[in-house]
Amino acid sequence: MSVTIAIDLTAIYDHLSGIERYNINITRELIRQHPNEEYILFFKNEVHDSFRKEVDKPNVKYVILPECHKLFFIQWRLFKALQKTDADYYIFLCFSSPVLFKKGRIINAIHDLTFWDCPECIPVKMKYYYRMTAGISVKRSWRIIAVSRFSQKRVCEHYGLPLERVPVIYDGLTDIFKKAPVADPNLKFKYNLPERYVLSLSTIEPRKNLQLLIRAYKELAEEGKKLPDLVLAGREGWKLEDIVGDISEEVKNRIHFTGFIDDEDLPQIY
Numbered sequence: 001m002s003v004t005i006a007i008d009l010t011a012i013y014d015h016l017s018g019i020e021r022y023n024i025n026i027t028r029e030l031i032r033q034h035p036n037e038e039y040i041l042f043f044k045n046e047v048h049d050s051f052r053k054e055v056d057k058p059n060v061k062y063v064i065l066p067e068c069h070k071l072f073f074i075q076w077r078l079f080k081a082l083q084k085t086d087a088d089y090y091i092f093l094c095f096s097s098p099v100l101f102k103k104g105r106i107i108n109a110i111h112d113l114t115f116w117d118c119p120e121c122i123p124v125k126m127k128y129y130y131r132m133t134a135g136i137s138v139k140r141s142w143r144i145i146a147v148s149r150f151s152q153k154r155v156c157e158h159y160g161l162p163l164e165r166v167p168v169i170y171d172g173l174t175d176i177f178k179k180a181p182v183a184d185p186n187l188k189f190k191y192n193l194p195e196r197y198v199l200s201l202s203t204i205e206p207r208k209n210l211q212l213l214i215r216a217y218k219e220l221a222e223e224g225k226k227l228p229d230l231v232l233a234g235r236e237g238w239k240l241e242d243i244v245g246d247i248s249e250e251v252k253n254r255i256h257f258t259g260f261i262d263d264e265d266l267p268q269i270y
Helices: 020-033 070-083 124-140 151-158 185-192 210-222 263-269
Strands: 002-009 036-045 059-063 089-092 107-108 141-145 197-201 229-233 255-259
Touching: 002 020, 002 070, 020 036, 036 070, 059 070, 124 141, 124 151, 141 263, 185 263, 197 210, 210 229
Parallel strands: 002 036, 002 089, 036 059, 089 107, 107 141, 197 229, 229 255
Antiparallel strands: none
């Protein structure tokens, strides 16, 4: 007898960082590896390009919700849509389930506890919002997914959960890395890349500890070490004003910000 699994994919409309890719790939693998189950996928504004093939399958249904203010969207519009469904499991792999939602077996992913461990790295309002929503989600969840043993340990310590309630599903590689990259000389100009470089790929914000990377690069450069340029790739996040800090123009000119990298360009840039 099949079960029905509802999955929140609304966050992948806004942008694609690590947690959104995690959401996409686990959902696609669930559908591929468990074809006898029924799925209900929730999207914002449109079916995402990553799921064009999946939504044509007979065991996959989908719901499209129109965009609105982010807080209202998650806590009310998504909540109301979920309430109308009848599923055995409800999976939230990016952000916590709506605080009023209580149906079925709820599975939430908690990627880290930045809002407790490094609160200075995120805006004050978001710190308290994430603390509240994560705390409520933990109480109502059948399982909490962690992405590493470290995150599992922190979640269990902070919320007093047994390890068996917090399984680990690691981050992995997407399909784009299965093939050898095709050389494209235009990428150098597209992203303003130097000939050789040290690469860091992440959302550009303090919680990624990029200040330490930049400080180390600065110190090595000032010691006269022959280093390639430093490339910081990724979309802009929170609190960018102090990301570079007080460094000389000579060193600053060797640090390159590319902005968001398109998925198909990642293999060659690596």
